[in-house]
Amino acid sequence: MRMEKMMLEMHMLKKMLKRSLRTQSLRAVRKINLQKADRSLANSNPAEDEQKPTASVYEEEKEKHAQLLSLPPHGSEVFIGGLPKDVMEDELRDLCETIGEIFELRLMKDRDTGESKGFAFVAFKSKEVARKATEELRSKEYKGKTLRCSISETKNRLFIGNVPKNLTEDEFRKIIEEVGPGVEVIELIKDPQTPTRNRGFAFILYYNNACADYSRQKMLNANFKLDGHTPTVSWADPKGTPPDHSPAAAGQVKALYVKNIPENTSTEKLKELFQRHGDVTKVVTPPGKAGKRDFGFIHYAERSSALKAVRDTEKYEINDFVLLFGQVVKDLGDMEEGGI
Numbered sequence: 001m002r003m004e005k006m007m008l009e010m011h012m013l014k015k016m017l018k019r020s021l022r023t024q025s026l027r028a029v030r031k032i033n034l035q036k037a038d039r040s041l042a043n044s045n046p047a048e049d050e051q052k053p054t055a056s057v058y059e060e061e062k063e064k065h066a067q068l069l070s071l072p073p074h075g076s077e078v079f080i081g082g083l084p085k086d087v088m089e090d091e092l093r094d095l096c097e098t099i100g101e102i103f104e105l106r107l108m109k110d111r112d113t114g115e116s117k118g119f120a121f122v123a124f125k126s127k128e129v130a131r132k133a134t135e136e137l138r139s140k141e142y143k144g145k146t147l148r149c150s151i152s153e154t155k156n157r158l159f160i161g162n163v164p165k166n167l168t169e170d171e172f173r174k175i176i177e178e179v180g181p182g183v184e185v186i187e188l189i190k191d192p193q194t195p196t197r198n199r200g201f202a203f204i205l206y207y208n209n210a211c212a213d214y215s216r217q218k219m220l221n222a223n224f225k226l227d228g229h230t231p232t233v234s235w236a237d238p239k240g241t242p243p244d245h246s247p248a249a250a251g252q253v254k255a256l257y258v259k260n261i262p263e264n265t266s267t268e269k270l271k272e273l274f275q276r277h278g279d280v281t282k283v284v285t286p287p288g289k290a291g292k293r294d295f296g297f298i299h300y301a302e303r304s305s306a307l308k309a310v311r312d313t314e315k316y317e318i319n320d321f322v323l324l325f326g327q328v329v330k331d332l333g334d335m336e337e338g339g340i
Helices: 002-043 046-069 089-097 127-137 169-179 209-220 267-277 303-311 332-337
Strands: 077-081 102-109 116-124 148-151 157-161 183-190 198-206 232-235 255-259 280-284 295-300 324-329
Touching: 046 209, 077 127, 089 102, 089 116, 089 127, 116 127, 127 148, 157 209, 169 183, 169 198, 169 209, 198 209, 209 232, 255 267, 255 303, 267 280, 267 295, 267 303, 295 303
Parallel strands: none
Antiparallel strands: 077 116, 077 148, 102 116, 157 198, 157 232, 183 198, 255 295, 255 324, 280 295
């Protein structure tokens, strides 16, 4: 009986010893892990950790900019019309590849029938090849059809309004070039009365449509500011030739330039005033600081209506302000080029 009691005590002692050793082992492992964690924390650089996401975003932006600049320049895409309805994309590609290297070809098709609409857009690798294509394909006989070919009218020029008037050209350029790639020409319009200030708007010409659209989207973001100001950003028509427009081009001009417009005059009020001469399709009053914008454009459906308004000897008044006008123009760019 005594022997059994001793054996039981020995067994319990062994069990307690094992448990103690296991606990000590776990504590030792935990201590080692804590020491490793401390060393890792001591060796890490919080500033570097914060910079990693920023660096990643920067690399992504840099890669995107390079991708946009690798696309063909503005003026390298052509429009081809007068195509046979049964023309295949491969056939058109064969026709164009004899002229130069193609970047992209889009044969426009009817969504429902899948049949060709009779026209296509072909982007070449360079402007020179595109110009060559217009020369070789214009009036060319192809499968019983006479082709039409011209440089495609893609947009690559932006209008920026509500620019702080104290912003210098160098300051404005720095901001714009940081937004996106491909900036070629920046026209920050100067105030003729005060050369050290600008008139509150600018035009920016980009390498291609993709670069322009990328920057346009960035600047339309609510967080984008110009020295605290939220700019207005829109597409601008290509800068036209000076006032000696051809008769054909002049026939398309239907906008009337009007200035001395009182502050807070609504576009509806202007439309109502000028509607007497014909159908007004839209009224554009370029943005500016309150009280500073005093001009706008009245767009008529017919050119004859715009000319009739110019020839009218009647006074146009709003709140005792006599409106001044007398020039039929294409757009704001024409007014700037004309030295307004």
